Amino acid sequence: MTKPIKIAFDQDVVTLPIEKLLPTKALPKTLQQSVKYSRIAASISEVGIIEPLSVARQKGGAYLLLDGHVRLAALREQEIGEAPCIIAHDDESFTYNKRVNRLAVIQEHYMIVRALDRGVSEEKLARALNVDIKVIRNRRHLLRGISDDVAELLKDKQVGHVAFQKLRKMKPLRQLEVAELMVSANNFTSSYAKALLATTKPEDLLNPDEQRKATGLSTEQMERLEREMSELSTDYKELEMSYGDDMLVLVVASGFLERLLGKREIERFLETRHPEILENFRSVVQATSLDQSPANGRAT
Numbered sequence: 001m002t003k004p005i006k007i008a009f010d011q012d013v014v015t016l017p018i019e020k021l022l023p024t025k026a027l028p029k030t031l032q033q034s035v036k037y038s039r040i041a042a043s044i045s046e047v048g049i050i051e052p053l054s055v056a057r058q059k060g061g062a063y064l065l066l067d068g069h070v071r072l073a074a075l076r077e078q079e080i081g082e083a084p085c086i087i088a089h090d091d092e093s094f095t096y097n098k099r100v101n102r103l104a105v106i107q108e109h110y111m112i113v114r115a116l117d118r119g120v121s122e123e124k125l126a127r128a129l130n131v132d133i134k135v136i137r138n139r140r141h142l143l144r145g146i147s148d149d150v151a152e153l154l155k156d157k158q159v160g161h162v163a164f165q166k167l168r169k170m171k172p173l174r175q176l177e178v179a180e181l182m183v184s185a186n187n188f189t190s191s192y193a194k195a196l197l198a199t200t201k202p203e204d205l206l207n208p209d210e211q212r213k214a215t216g217l218s219t220e221q222m223e224r225l226e227r228e229m230s231e232l233s234t235d236y237k238e239l240e241m242s243y244g245d246d247m248l249v250l251v252v253a254s255g256f257l258e259r260l261l262g263k264r265e266i267e268r269f270l271e272t273r274h275p276e277i278l279e280n281f282r283s284v285v286q287a288t289s290l291d292q293s294p295a296n297g298r299a300t
Contacts, residue, residue: 013086
């Protein structure tokens with residue numbers, strides 16, 4: 001029978017005096033000049049602490065600060081005497097915060113829209129996020145012209161704002177096709193989106209003439225780019241389909257070679273008679289172990 005999983009943190013958020021919080025690392029002297037600090041400080045000033053600090057109980061009523069050093073520094077600068085905290089059951093140096101995926105662009109868009117719908121002004125949001133009000137307006141209309149299927153597909157991906165600008169120039173079916181290519185390649189950069197836009201057929205664009213002027217390419221060049229991109233996409237999909245089977249064969253072969261090399265007599269024979277084969281065998285085993293180490297390794 002498996003043991004029940006223990007919860008690492010208390011379920012309730014508690015408010016603690018900041019003088020009882022003991023930092024576990026020193027912050028750089030230039031912290032207050034950083035963009036990260038400015039945004040956190042502005043957010044605290046406007047809406048307070050959004051994400052509680054993570055602490056662990058110590059003897060004498062003190063608490064060891066595990067996560068939230070920048071927030072604590074901003075609280076002290078603004079002379080705020082208390083902070084919302086969640087209490088950990090141990091004092092491990094890694095926290096839940098390192099296992100959370102950061103807010104994706106579409107999720108940020110939904111957050112901004114909800115805040116605006118609830119009456120928060122654009123000016124207050126801009127101050128809380130420490131950005132220009134134009135940024136808030138751009139993010140508010142992020143999905144304008146984007147199909148629902150594409151928004152669903154990319155909702156948890158780190159897609160840049162420029163990539164959405166390029167998607168907006170395409171018709172819905174082409175948008176979905178490009179989004180699927182970005183997900184398959186795990187590439188959400190603006191340059192990749194620009195390349196996919198440049199190779200989009202005129203009939204799949206909302207304004208073909210505008211795109212032709214923007215690229216400065218002739219009709220023949222565009223057609224050649226479209227053919228090359230189509231061939232590249234086909235090759236990539238074929239590789240993607242065979243990747244799982246190839247990896248399975250590699251792992252099985254690597255396991256066999258590792259057991260084989262574990263026998264000292266065989267290793268000595270290869271080392272004496274066929275050193276080049278032994279080197280290749282070792283390379284296969286090492287490469288496979290490196291590929292698997294992030295998934296199997298212990299978090300630090």
